Structures are given as structure tokens and as C-alpha cells.
Amino acid sequence: MAAKTISQAEENYLKAIFKINEKNGKSAGNKAISQAMQTSAASVTDMLRRLAKKKLINYESHKGATLTDTGNRIATNLIRKHRLWEVFLVDKLQFAWDEVHPIAEELEHIKSEKLVARLDEFLGTPKFDPHGDPIPDADGNFTFRQQVLLSEVEIGKKGMLVGVQEHSKSFLQYLDSLELGLGTEVEILERFAYDDSMRLLINAKKEVVLSHKVNQNLFIKLV
Amino acid sequence: MAAKTISQAEENYLKAIFKINEKNGKSAGNKAISQAMQTSAASVTDMLRRLAKKKLINYESHKGATLTDTGNRIATNLIRKHRLWEVFLVDKLQFAWDEVHPIAEELEHIKSEKLVARLDEFLGTPKFDPHGDPIPDADGNFTFRQQVLLSEVEIGKKGMLVGVQEHSKSFLQYLDSLELGLGTEVEILERFAYDDSMRLLINAKKEVVLSHKVNQNLFIKLV
DNA sequence: AAATATTTTTAGACTAGGCTAAAAATATTT
């Protein structure tokens, strides 16, 4: 089967569709895709037709898109590459977790299968990236981890920060300023009903108060 | 000075022009570029005009192209990135020297300055790539090394293989089969006037006979 | 220097990927 060439633009659309499908649990609409890709709705319609013709997505006019098996495999592999490169940048080249995303966004398009395999091995076959997101294996399987949003944790419970949902530079830098990195121990001391903010004890020595918005973006593994 | 965006295609043309300028010591003609880029002459004319408009090359109709300072800086930086990535692939990911070129060809287009600096440091600021080609520093300066083509070395002289001029997979694999890698010691035992082939002693223990074509592609540092 | 060969440019066309503005289809309110 002649593995058709897939352009970077096409790859990026597949990844966007994958993420929208995953988050919403249903087919990705034109609007959502155009927002994710920062392109016009008209461009999206064009691209969806192209991807459908290549059998990478299932698409019917006005009904949005879902990935075919092939499309899913490609999107998953892109995510694998993106996350492995992020680990490389942080672990080997000492980048901070808030600076790796745009670089990995370019690196994920490098084509060699062998490169990915060797990189994975070189990094020690990591299961999670620097933001705590799972790295799918070569067959596209994600490691599942028991985790809850900090906003859902009850008073008195203890846990450890294992992931972030939001990846913006400003959010990550805010966490840095609080010394809240992956692996940080947290204990819920108090919850303010007024605005759902919470007072926490981190690493058993420092207290911080986090807004609801922040709490909704932190994944905790309870201990 | 608004650093205009430069596409991968443009970058590849700049690199091709750099190499042709370097090898021929004069302005790069349309034909040579079209051969290097594997594109039609018409496409080259178009691209030369685009590059000239961006002040990356000096170009006049029918007179070929040379790089401007800006163009030269970009081309040199691409070569720097290409060669650093080759070192990464060989030294860190255990790739063979005959498989890294196409992958580095993609990796060299990754944009981050910081990435290059960190990679360089991570690799121990190497001065030569896995084929013995010099890696320009961040300012574009190449390390110069005293070297001669094996075909020019006199009988009885000894030296060390420090570089290859040809980079094809088949040539490199042929060298591998002879156990002729960079760093190999060679002593010239005999030269056959008939076809300019040479008999050599390598690493003081094995004899091989190399054709003139091979001898013209090996760089030796005399001891 | 004329004839011939080679190189380069022009002219016109194509694909990928993007855009805006308007029309059509679907969803949501009232």
C-alpha cells in the first residue's frame, strides 16, 4: 500500500481533529477546527475534503469530521513524537517546560521511524512528557493514570501534582513562581465557597491559595 | 530589521548556491542549481528572482547567483545545524554515518536559535561532523584543517583518514566494508601508474587496494 | 564570423494552502 505523502499542514489538521474528537467525544466541527488551526472556515472545508479523499478522515458536509484508523494512527504518532521531543528538550537540553511546545511542534514533523525509536530508547522510554501528558507507545497505546482535577479534591486529602491541562507559557510560569512543578506534594487545607479558590500546603512546608481556574487545570494523583 | 520568514524551499536553494559557489569559486549558474535541487531550470529562474528580491542573493539575468551577507549567514547556519544534528544522530542515537544525511536534511530547518546553542553544548561543541566536515561556529567560522586528498599523497607517506568528500550511502558502506573509518591510519605502499590505484596499509595491519575514484574522495591528514 | 550547441528566460498552466464575502444549511429562540 503506497504510503501517500502527507504534508505538514495535513498532519496539523489531523492532530487538531484528534484533539477535538478526544475532548468533545464527538465529530469535530468546522468551527472548532478553524479555531484550533487559526484559519478561516473556508480553508477548513477545503482541507476536510482533501483529507477525506485521502481516507484519513470520515467527513460529510455539515456533519464534521472523525479520524479513520489510518488518520488516527498518524495523529497518535505525531503526539508520540511531539511528547518525546519535549522530553528530550527538557531532560537532555535543559529547556524549561514552558518553552518546549513550539519547538516540539516543528520537530514532530520529522519523518524517520528509526529516529523515533532510537530517541525513545535514548530517553529511557518515558511514559509521560514534561507536562505530565502520556506518551503513546509505538502502537499508539496511551498509559492510563489515576488522576483527578485539583478542583475536585476534598478538604484534608493529600496528593501529588502529576499533570497540567493548560500548557500556556503564562500558566506554566505562574506555577514555576509558586514552585509548583510535577511531583510536588499537595494537601488541601481549605476551600472558599465564595469563588471556589483553595488553600493548599505544598511539599509540607509552604502554603498557597489557588483560584478555581488554576485548580481546574491541575491533575492530582491522590495518595 | 524585520527578519523576514524564509521557507524551507528558499533555505534549500541558499544552501545549494553556497555549495556551488564554494566548489566552483564563482557565481552559481541556473543549470548547476537546477541539478543540485532536482528541479527545472524555469523553477530556478523564478526562485532566484524571489531570493534576489529578499536580498538574500545577488542575481542578474544570465549571470548566475552569489550569496549576500545575509544569505551567507543563513546558509552557513543551515550547514551548522545539519552537521550538529548528524553528530547527535551518530554519537547519541547510534546511527551509522551513511544513514544520517536525509534525516539531518529535515532537522536543519528547525528554527530555534536556542535549540542549536543547547544542542552544540550537549554534544561538546564538536568541530567536525561524522564525515569529517567542519562545523561552523555560531558566527559562521569554519575550522580549517591541514588535509590532502589521498590521491595526492606520495608513496611511503603515512597519515590518518580525516574526511570524505563523497557522502553517498554506497560509498560510505564500501568504506565500512574495508574497515576504513575516520581516524584510520593509512600508509601508502604502492601506486599503480596504469590506473592510479593505490595499495595501502591500514591501521598497520591490513592491506587494501583503492581505485583512483576512491582516492579522490578521501581526505588525509599527514603525520 | 557563422553555425551550432547550450543555457537561461518567458509564457502559460497546475497544485497546495490560504483568504473574503455571500449564499445555504442547521440550530436556537421566541
Next chain:
DNA sequence: AAATATTTTTAGCCTAGTCTAAAAATATTT
């Protein structure tokens, strides 16, 4: 169910980068 709002598609246009075929310019031979 009608009216209104939102989403999606259509139509037409644009740029980058490629192509072929023919014309023009330059180089090489004779």
C-alpha cells in the same frame, strides 16, 4: 412554527513553488 442566529459551504481570488514548451541569450565549434 417563525424568526433569528450560527455554522458551513460556495464562489472567486491570491501566493508559493512547481512544471513543459518555446523563445531568447550566451558559449562553443568549425
